[in-house]
Amino acid sequence: QVQLVESGGGLVQAGGSLRLSCAASGSIFRIDRMGWYRQAPGKQRELVDYAGSLKGRFTISSDNAKNTVNLEMNSLKPEDTAVYYCYADVITDRGIGDRYWGQGTQVTVSS
16 A cells, blocks of 8 residues: 655645655555655646746655655735645555655635
8 A cells, every 4th residue: 555645735825835755655566756746626637747837936846755745935926725645656565556646735825
């Protein structure tokens, strides 16, 4: 069994910063990839990457030795309000590959 635990969400004013962290644990043989998605109210879940409006404001970093991934968010805007989910593409100790998800953490940006 694999667990992903997120931390660091909250309420911030526009222009502020937040740092999200995610740690994976359990029956992990190898993690091929970790990252973030977000889902705003009434919208589909979308990948958090360096494209579009996120470029230059969001930074994703990972520590393979610790099975962690972080999301540094700067110059936050009200449209960044969403539930943020981390994911990990894991090969378990039993050799089974699957994508696992965190429970989600709420980020709210006030104007």
